[in-house]
Amino acid sequence: MTVNTQPVAERPDPRAYGLPVVEQDQIPDELRSLVDGVRNLVDAVSNTEADSATLAEADAAVRALNDRLNAARREVGTMVRRTMGDGTDEFGTITNVVAGTTNPAAPPLDLEHVEGGVQGTVTLNTTYQGPPGLVHGGWIAALLDQAVGSASAVETSPGMTAKLEVNYRQPTPLFTPLEISARVRSTERRKVYVTGQIRAHGQVTAEAEALMIRIPMDEG
Numbered sequence: 001m002t003v004n005t006q007p008v009a010e011r012p013d014p015r016a017y018g019l020p021v022v023e024q025d026q027i028p029d030e031l032r033s034l035v036d037g038v039r040n041l042v043d044a045v046s047n048t049e050a051d052s053a054t055l056a057e058a059d060a061a062v063r064a065l066n067d068r069l070n071a072a073r074r075e076v077g078t079m080v081r082r083t084m085g086d087g088t089d090e091f092g093t094i095t096n097v098v099a100g101t102t103n104p105a106a107p108p109l110d111l112e113h114v115e116g117g118v119q120g121t122v123t124l125n126t127t128y129q130g131p132p133g134l135v136h137g138g139w140i141a142a143l144l145d146q147a148v149g150s151a152s153a154v155e156t157s158p159g160m161t162a163k164l165e166v167n168y169r170q171p172t173p174l175f176t177p178l179e180i181s182a183r184v185r186s187t188e189r190r191k192v193y194v195t196g197q198i199r200a201h202g203q204v205t206a207e208a209e210a211l212m213i214r215i216p217m218d219e220g
């Protein structure tokens with residue numbers, strides 16, 4: 001197996017695949033604020049014990065807003081280009097369910113490029129609950145999938161997850177800063193082997209081994 005974690009200079013431009021690209025810093029502040037507000041709304045709706053009249057009023061207001069916002073929608077597959085801490089660019093779908101900038105269903109996860117991979121911190125509320133007070137195992141896998149995919153993309157080039165094995169070592173708590181990290185371990189042709197971890201209070205709660213397959217490019 002060849003070990004080569006040097007960044008690949010040639011990166012696919014999503015525009016070449018017919019996908020629109022939005023620059024991260026061109027997303028209006030009003031939209032960022034709305035995303036944050038709706039994230040809080042999801043948490044509020046999930047946990048409310050408000051009376052029926054209040055619920056009916058909120059329901060009508062939300063439905064009216066849906067109609068207004070749906071009057072102008074982005075294309076499915078719209079990508080966002082963002083700069084990861086050290087100046088490295090990353091493309092991702094703007095609605096990516098784990099890290100999409102405009103997706104209120106995505107936890108506010110910003111991964112930064114570090115030597116050999118990525119890392120970031122996220123705190124999850126009850127929207128991501130599985131067992132009482134704990135993060136759902138599917139979301140733990142989703143966070144790790146995003147981290148290994150992102151590490152592979154910035155250290156080599158973008159790809160798809162072919163295999164993801166998750167070990168759940170300890171319960172992962174809600175309302176606690178979680179450190180997410182991933183490192184590229186080795187590469188072999190289009191195969192990229194990546195490991196990932198989630199830590200709470202410095203202890204590993206979940207870890208993953210993944211195989212990413214890079215999107216084929218003109219490299220023989």
Ligand SMILES: CCCCCCCC/C=C\CCCCCCCC(=O)SCCNC(=O)CCNC(=O)[C@H](O)C(C)(C)COP(=O)(O)OP(=O)(O)OC[C@H]1O[C@@H](n2cnc3c(N)ncnc32)[C@H](O)[C@@H]1OP(=O)(O)O
Binds near residue numbers: 014145213
């Ligand atoms: C277009 C846009 C351009 C811009 C791009 C920007 C993108 C964003 C970038 C960055 C952000 C990153 C954040 C994302 C994170 C989340 C990722 C996900 O959730 S991905 C969704 C879940 N995964 C799937 O749905 C995959 C479904 N499977 C497939 O599509 C195929 O099976 C695929 C692509 C994985 C492989 O298919 P093949 O036809 O391309 O490749 P073959 O020729 O079969 O395999 C190549 C090598 O890999 C091995 N391989 C393939 N699959 C394997 C497996 N499951 N286990 C072991 N080896 C496998 C093969 O044995 C072969 O190895 P040998 O080079 O011959 O040694």
